[in-house]
Amino acid sequence: MPQLDLLKAAAESNHWTAILPELLLGCLALFLLALELVLPKKQHGVIPAVAIIGQIGILLGLLLRLYPSFNGQYTFSGLLHHTSGGEFMRAFFLLSSTFVCVLGTIALAKQKMPRIEFFNIVLVVSAAMMLLAQSNNFILLFVSLETVTVGFYVLVSYFRTNPLSLEAGLKYLITGALSSGLLLFGIVLLYGVAGNPTLPGSSANSMDFTALHTFLAANPNNFLAALGIVLVLSGVAFKIGAVPFQIWIPDVYQGAPTPVTAFLAVASKAAGFSILLALMGVFAPYKHLTVTVLSLMAMATILFGNLAALTQHNVKRLIGLSGVSHAGYLLIGVVAASVLPANLAGQAVGAIYFYLFAYLLASFAVFGVMTHLAGGDDSDQELEHYSDLGKTHPFLGAVLAIGLGSLAGIPPLAGFMGKLLIFVAAFKAGLHGLLIVAIIGVVISIYYYFGWIKAAFFETWRAPLLEGETDPRPVRTSVGLAAGVMLASLALATVVLGFYQGGLGVWLLNR
């Protein structure tokens, strides 16, 4: 009888409406499969459009708050914790998967590849990321993280006729498995030590973040727990691409299809940060340890990312390594958020969210241009392919300049505001050493971002073509309607958010 009560209570906390957007995304993915079966082959072209419009519809529902609100509550027996930050990340992931689908239609058109599965996998990965951002339990965290990672195994090697894509898939598989292993080992250690009934504060349900936090607060000097924490952080560091777990980035970013690279660079990194923010709260009693580990990581990440990007000629590798340095700046924000007292920590978290959003806008602008410039061999995208872009395609050139400027953190673009907010938070937290490293990093980064802009705009001498020689630059795709609207709104949002943050700024900084 008591067991029945327990089950009944558990069932009552299963508010399925709380995960309505994720459910809708899953249904959309299934609906696409059904469409593929039902529609004649000629009309398969509508499937990507259905995927994009469906996602925009779900996103609008989220932004207009049409779904029942569970803000501040725990559902599914404490598996999920709904917060305003989680809401923000949900919209963030949905927005990025929509952009990935738009870019996917352009990139897939250049390959002889099955077109439909791509969209299915992107939708499922996006739904898993949305759950990840709200998880309050290691089981749910691990399951949704694995769903994301397995989806990416397929996506990274999607261009299976391209050897570099296959190589990237294999590399991602091996390093991804390693990182999952580290994460799982850390989780098991924490679970085991927190379930030890001889220790104070132990709990049978120590996969739960709340229970784990109570245990850690009662045992602030447990070696096994500390080891578990470091291992969990290492696993997450793989996702965000922080040194020393960044080795997979250049090769995988180069080999993966450009839209997938964008998905990895933006959504997967952001997913890592949303986990990290949640975990920093759980691991707060071990602040001395986590802050030291993350500070060292941030310094190494900023310096490595920027220095390694200096010598790159392949733009996919370049943006991958520049993304490593962005992870470093964001880590400064995470450190600041955990050092600052509670009333100011909210502003630091808001700064991280703003930075991520600015990073999303700028990255998709750049990746959008890259998708248009890629040829049949998607991994072969060199800086010299960008020559004369400003003259032949002024629109793509302008979008590229705005995107790169924002990534470099140049006012009046959104990326600068993100950096400023992070720097202000870091200053309030007294992280002077990290700030100095960040400044050095920003100055170094100007060299390669500006080098890219230079390649696209400034005229340089090129050897005239000999007879029988073909132009090494791939043919540039002309901009379609959907991509044009997407790129123009990304560029516009990047500029406007630099001047005027309005409601978004108020909401992020006063949450």
Add this chain to the structure above:
Amino acid sequence: MNSLPVDLLLLSIATPLVAALAISLGAPLRLAKGIATVAFAVPALIALFLWSRFSGETQHATYAFYTVYNTGLQAIGIHLSLGLNGISLPLFVLAGVVGLAAGLYAIQSNAERLKTYLVLLLVMQGGLMGVFASVDIFFFYFFHELALIPTFIMVGIWGGKDRNYAAMKMTIYLTAGAMLSLIGLIALYHKSGANSFDLITLREALLAHGLKAGVQNYIFGLLMFGFGILVSLWPFHTWAPLGYGAAPSSAAMLHAGVLKKFGLYGLVQIALPLLPLGVIEWARPLAILAVVGNLLVIGFITIAQRDLKQMVGYSSVMHMGYAFLGLTTFAAAGTFGIGGVVLMMVAHGFSVALLFLLSTSVYHRTQTFDMTEMGGLAQKAPVMSAFFVAATMASIGLPGFANFWGELTIFFAAWKFSPLLTTLAVTGVVVSAVYGLRSVARVFFGPQSEAFAKVAAEKPVTDLTCCEKLPALILLAALLFVGFWPKSISTPLNSALEAIYHPPAAVLAPAETAK
């Protein structure tokens, strides 16, 4: 708060930006030229109108025409607040007038891809008006960067010799400088405890709570080197001659004439009054760098230049030495030298812009910047040579031109600080006379060189056209007006300086004074 029917300050920032947008949306070339002319004229007219209306009676803590807008970041103390005081007013006028001259000169030039060029210049102009109209130090920095970015692009696309290298070098140096000063400003924001980027709030907070001497020293150090790189303080000056040598003329006029004054303005308006102990601590090293480095070393390097535009670039680096020297006199001579610095900034802005304009006009006739391949231009182009001689005299600092008053005041103030450094600095005037007069002699007088004779035979040399004369005339008139009537600037300037500068002890943390 604002006594004007519309916010003219916001209008002066927005007009060039809106015009840039309109042109980039695809206005035909003739219409684009018309739009640009209006958009350059509006800020200049607004600046002159506000100058005439500025009565010295201030509406809000030394600021007139004060308004505040909310942009969504008030949680961390950022508002767009605009206003003018006696220090920013002359520089606001400088930005408007030099902007008009540079704009007119660009419109008449037949640059390749003229529309894009005008768009970038207009963005720069909008940023420049914003820099000097901002009361909020965040937006002060923000507008500076907005004006800076187009400079890099213009050097890279329309630049001359070594443009790729020059653009890259400028970008890296200036970003480093801007980043250092940004950290300095954030430090000031945080340490003041005001939790606001608003200059008025910061000032009140610092007067109420004070700041420890050690903190003042390090923040001032950050700001001094950060702004110093932007103002080409020796030995961080190497971007300047190279960049100006390569930059297209209108960009060089706006950057050397106006944008470079941002760093000095930041020191005068923000760093010195808020961190007086920092200035006193750093005065001696800064003065030595300025006099030995900027004035003497760069002065002699300038004499050795053969390239006309690089020479003007070096001379502008050299003249910044007077400005830095003037700043260091704060401890010894109070605000007297600071006033001289502001006068000097305005005067130098007009004269260097005029020199860059004329160098490019010379280039159009001789097809070279190499001064050894010119000569005898005065016979064929008497008006141009008259303008050039006047601009050179102004830049040397002859009485009757605005520069004279600035340099004179700085020397008087510097004598109280250090007679030795002042003596060395005065010899700098001789150095600048040497290279100034030598360049006049090489370009305009003496026999025609063989190379120039060849060029002149192919394309007959003409005097300045009307379109070239107009911007040059505007700048020369401004130089003479300030030269003969410096009071128009100095009266509001002195009252503003007296209002915002306080004895150093007033900005010291009370805990420290008690100990």
